[in-house]
Amino acid sequence: MLLTCLSVGSAWAGERILALSPHACEMLYAIGAGDEVVGVSEYCDFPDAVKNRPVIANYSRLYHEAALRLKPTLLIASNASLKGLETARQHGALIVVTHPENLQDIFDDLHRLGEQTGHASQATLLVGQLQTRLAEIKAKTDTRHRVFFEVWSDPLMTEAGNSFITQVLDAAGGDNVFSGNNVETMRVNIEAVIRAKPAVIIIPNRSGNIESRKAFWKQWLPTAYVIAINPDLISRPSPRIVEGIAQLQQQLDQIP
Amino acid sequence: MNQSVKWTMVLVMLIVAALLCLGLGEQWINPFAANGQDAVILWELRWPRLFIAFTVGGLLALAGAWFQVLLGNPLAEPYVLGVAGSASVGAVTALMIYPESALLMSVGAFVGAWIGISIVMAFAHLGSGRMLLAGVVLAAFWSALLALLLALLPRSELGLAFAWMMGDLSHSDLPIPLLLLTWGLALVCGFFLSRSLDALLLGERHAEALGIEVKRLRNRLLLLASAVTAIAVTAAGTIGFVGLVIPHLMRLLFGSLHRAVLPASAIGGGILLMLADSVARTIVAPSELPVGVLTAMIGVPVFLFLLLRRS
Numbered sequence: 001m002l003l004t005c006l007s008v009g010s011a012w013a014g015e016r017i018l019a020l021s022p023h024a025c026e027m028l029y030a031i032g033a034g035d036e037v038v039g040v041s042e043y044c045d046f047p048d049a050v051k052n053r054p055v056i057a058n059y060s061r062l063y064h065e066a067a068l069r070l071k072p073t074l075l076i077a078s079n080a081s082l083k084g085l086e087t088a089r090q091h092g093a094l095i096v097v098t099h100p101e102n103l104q105d106i107f108d109d110l111h112r113l114g115e116q117t118g119h120a121s122q123a124t125l126l127v128g129q130l131q132t133r134l135a136e137i138k139a140k141t142d143t144r145h146r147v148f149f150e151v152w153s154d155p156l157m158t159e160a161g162n163s164f165i166t167q168v169l170d171a172a173g174g175d176n177v178f179s180g181n182n183v184e185t186m187r188v189n190i191e192a193v194i195r196a197k198p199a200v201i202i203i204p205n206r207s208g209n210i211e212s213r214k215a216f217w218k219q220w221l222p223t224a225y226v227i228a229i230n231p232d233l234i235s236r237p238s239p240r241i242v243e244g245i246a247q248l249q250q251q252l253d254q255i256p
Numbered sequence: 257m258n259q260s261v262k263w264t265m266v267l268v269m270l271i272v273a274a275l276l277c278l279g280l281g282e283q284w285i286n287p288f289a290a291n292g293q294d295a296v297i298l299w300e301l302r303w304p305r306l307f308i309a310f311t312v313g314g315l316l317a318l319a320g321a322w323f324q325v326l327l328g329n330p331l332a333e334p335y336v337l338g339v340a341g342s343a344s345v346g347a348v349t350a351l352m353i354y355p356e357s358a359l360l361m362s363v364g365a366f367v368g369a370w371i372g373i374s375i376v377m378a379f380a381h382l383g384s385g386r387m388l389l390a391g392v393v394l395a396a397f398w399s400a401l402l403a404l405l406l407a408l409l410p411r412s413e414l415g416l417a418f419a420w421m422m423g424d425l426s427h428s429d430l431p432i433p434l435l436l437l438t439w440g441l442a443l444v445c446g447f448f449l450s451r452s453l454d455a456l457l458l459g460e461r462h463a464e465a466l467g468i469e470v471k472r473l474r475n476r477l478l479l480l481a482s483a484v485t486a487i488a489v490t491a492a493g494t495i496g497f498v499g500l501v502i503p504h505l506m507r508l509l510f511g512s513l514h515r516a517v518l519p520a521s522a523i524g525g526g527i528l529l530m531l532a533d534s535v536a537r538t539i540v541a542p543s544e545l546p547v548g549v550l551t552a553m554i555g556v557p558v559f560l561f562l563l564l565r566r567s
Contacts, residue, residue, distance in 0.1 A: 155419040155426065183543065187419070190426070191297050192282040192542030 015117055016071055018088075020057045021078035024098055025050050026238035027110055028076065030126055033117040038070045046232070046240070057082070064088060074116065100237035102167050107131065110239065130242045134171065137242075137249050145252055147174035148198035148224075151185060151235075153213060158188045159235075168234050168241065172248035174200065194220050200255060202248075204231035227251045259516065262509055266520055269527050277306045277530040282541040308428045308491060309533045309547075310526035311435040313498050315488040317525025318442050320499025321506075321518060322481040325453050326474060327384040333499035334485040337391030340494040341398025342372025343486065347493075348405045348417055361420065362429040362490045369486035372398065377478055422546030423495035425533050430491045442484050443522050449477065450514035457512060495548045498525050501555040508562050528555060 018039040019025040025044040028037050034049060039056040056067040062075075062084030072093045077085060080097045089095055096116055098109040107127045114123025149165055151157040159165035160178035163185070169176050177196035178188065201221065203213045205228035214226045229251070233244030278287040278298060290298040316334065323332040334340055346368020350360045372394065379390040409417060428435065452473050455463040460470050488495075502525045503517065510516040532550035539545070 152415050155415060155424060157415060178542065181542065186543040189282050189537050189542050189544050191301055194293065194297060195283065196542075 016073045017117065018056060018062075018067060018070065018072045018075045018093075019044060019050075020062065020076060020082065021059075021098075022046065022232075023100070023236050023238040024076040024078060024113075026236070026240060027098070027106075027113055028117070030239040031110060031114050031117070031119045031123040033113070033119050036117060038072065039067060046238075057084075062088060076113065101164060103134070103171065103241065106237050106239070106241060126239060130239060133242050134245065137171070137246055140253070141173040141249055143253070144173050144175055145199045145255060146177050146197070147200045147202055147252075148177050148193055148196065150201060150203045150213070151231075153203075153209075153216075155187050156190055156193070157185060158193075159184060160186050160188075164237060165235055168245060169202075169248070172245045173252045174202075174248070190220065197221070198224055200224060200252065201226045203228050205229055206231060225255050227255075259510070263520075266509075266523055266527075270523055273527045273530040273534075274306060274310075276534045277309065278302050280534040280538045282537070304427075304432055305425055305533065306530060307432045307436065308425050309529040311432075311439040312425070312488045312492045312495070313502075313525035313527070313529025314439050314522040315435075315442060315484045315525070316495065316498040316529075317502035317506075317521040318446060318518060319481045319485045319488070320525075321503035321514075321521045322446075322453075322477050322484075323499070324503055325457055325514075326477050326481065327388050328457075329384060329388050330504065331500075332388060332391075334481070334489075335494070335496045335499065336395065337372075337376055337388070338393075338395035338398050339369055339372045339376070339482065339485050340489060340496070341395050341402065342375075343369040343489040344421055344494055345398050345401050345405065346371070347420060348402060348409065351417060352405065352409060359429050365493075366486050366490045369482065369489055373478070373482035373486070377475075377482075380474060380478060419546065420493035421548075423493045423548035423551070425492050425529075425547055426544070428491040430487065435487070435491055438484065438487050439522065442480070443519060445480055446518035446522070447515070449473075450518055453477075453514040453518075454512070457514075492547075495529070495551055497548075497551045497555040498528055501559045502528055505559065505562060 015036045016038045017028060017033065017036045019028055019037050020041045022044050025037065025040055026046050028034060029047050029049065037050070037053060040050050040053045041057040041059070042055050043059065044050045054066065054070065056063050056070065060083060062082055064084040064087040067084070067088060068091055072088065075085065075088055075093050075095045077095060077097055078099050085095060096113070098113065100106045100109050107130065110123045110127050111120070114120040147169055149159055149169060151159055158178055160176070160181040160183050162179065166176040166179045177198045198221070201217050201224050203210065203226060210228050217224060217226050229244070229248055233240055234248060275287055279285055281302060285294045285298050287298065320333040323334065323337065324330055326332070343365040346364040346366070347361045350364025354360050375394060376387060376391050379387040406414070406417060452463070452468050455466050455468055456470065456473065463470050503521045506517050506520040506524050510520055528551060529547070532554055533547050536547045536550045537544040
């Protein structure tokens with residue numbers, strides 16, 4: 001038993017991982033591969049430990065010189081066409097792309113990353129816990145509400161179609177009023193929101209102007225409830241999504 | 257065609273454009289018989305938007321007409337001279353200092369526009385050719401600076417920056433009465449300046465022979481055109497082509513006398529922007545397109561067609 005652990009440990013000890021998107025960072029830490037992460041991208045901010053890691057990419061490019069200096073063996077990217085990725089590949093690093101488009105993809109990618117980094121058993125355990133929690137939330141959800149999700153206030157933007165957010169809202173008991181539009185992130189005319197008559201408006205709680213956004217929506221949709229939520233919890237395809245769905249479900253549940 | 261027939265045409269166009277602007281949108285609303293929710297949308301969303309489109313379009317066209325006489329060059333307009341570029345740099349700088357504030361962004365645009373204009377004005381005494389050249393070079397400089405700032409801007413702010421750079425009429429941070437007042441004042445100033453402008457169009461010497469103080473006229477005109485541009489850019493972001501296309505269009509229609517060209521441009525610019533905005537928020541409803549895309553797509557073919565017919 002000890003022997004197998006040791007041999008597994010030594011086989012993977014050399015892995016040096018660059019996490020090139022916030023959700024990849026969160027996934028790696030959640031399955032216990034955090035210690036092997038040697039570099040992160042600019043917007044990786046969870047868990048706190050990633051803030052000490054050198055930043056070697058932003059959303060559009062890998063800073064390939066700084067990245068190669070870290071001698072990476074494995075790069076986890078959310079976008080295969082990230083500039084500079086090809087250079088790392090030529091230098092012998094393995095590239096794994098994770099771009100979850102629904103909850104099942106998150107679970108699949110957790111398994112995949114687990115196998116890739118030698119943390120398969122932790123990944124399996126985590127996915128099991130997440131799925132149990134999700135089932136509990138689903139069992140609690142009995143009322144459904146028509147919701148509008150505000151991604152950005154100026155210009156007014158939303159997530160439509162069968163986007164990730166639409167599915168997250170659905171799991172929490174919300175029906176996205178723009179799920180019928182075949183676009184993902186879109187600018188939306190305020191007229192269309194008024195006409196769609198959402199019962200609930202979800203705004204991001206980071207904007208610092210929650211009160212003015214609430215007043216804004218009260219003016220146009222006096223009967224709608226406005227709730228604020230941490231957007232990182234529900235728009236980032238990371239394991240924390242289940243926590244986000246739980247919070248959202250709880251808030252939606254309090255609405256008559 | 258005599259003048260009164262032409263004016264009637266312009267006014268009919270204005271009414272048609274206004275009705276389209278009020279009626280079109282995410283869903284058709286009859287502007288004369290709206291009630292309930294439609295009435296709220298009509299009165300509180302579409303009417304304000306109509307006024308923003310009309311005044312901004314008119315101001316940009318007036319500024320374009322003035323810049324063209326001022327520089328004696330048909331290519332001149334606020335955008336060619338780099339004024340829009342410096343305004344964008346000001347706006348994006350404001351976004352970097354204090355994110356998520358559209359108001360501060362407008363102030364930044366205003367300051368940026370003034371800085372851009374002041375630099376162009378420093379070349380005024382060297383003649384219009386050099387001033388235009390300086391403007392073109394500055395425009396390139398501002399766009400490089402803008403690219404630098406956008407590369408440094410946090411990703412979350414890019415949406416606002418891009419929306420603004422292609423023009424956004426969904427709301428204005430300047431109150432609508434102020435915009436209407438500016439439009440009216442600009443029109444009155446233009447009326448008083450129209451004879452001097454006609455003289456200037458024939459050449460500086462000709463104007464001086466008529467007893468016009470060319471230098472003073474130039475400075476006044478530059479200040480006026482710049483202030484008007486700054487206000488239009490502050491209200492709606494950067495919208496191209498209105499200032500270039502409309503004055504030429506009105507010259508083709510009314511001849512070169514500014515007594516007719518200036519008021520016609522002030523109305524014509526408004527018509528073009530109202531039409532462009534109506535289309536921008538209809539063809540991809542419930543989403544909307546940046547209005548600057550539409551002004552180019554409507555303005556350029558119309559302009560080329562008229563140029564061909566004319567020759």
